[in-house]
């Protein structure tokens with residue numbers, strides 16, 4: 174069984190591209206065609222880490238606005254679709270876990 178790196182806090186580029194691929198737009202407001210930044214859903218200051226299960230792409234505006242806020246209360250304040258985000262986020266994270274459970278990735282060219 175594959176073990177996650179002990180620190181669990183370093184997102185690899187490959188993982189970041191997987192996340193970007195899964196969302197393709199800002200996870201919070203759905204902004205399309207903008208630069209997307211890594212955002213920890215659970216902020217680092219609240220015990221979050223840069224992991225496949227905690228990082229989502231955010232546009233500059235959302236990233237700056239959310240900062241260290243707790244995600245659900247922040248989304249409500251901004252009148253963003255929090256239930257839709259949580260549902261999508263869960264689906265994507267479960268999708269990652271399911272893909273990883275299928276065994277080690279084979280890199281066939």
Ligand SMILES: [Zn+2]
Pocket residue numbers: 199200201202203204231232233234235236
């Ligand atoms: Zn956004």
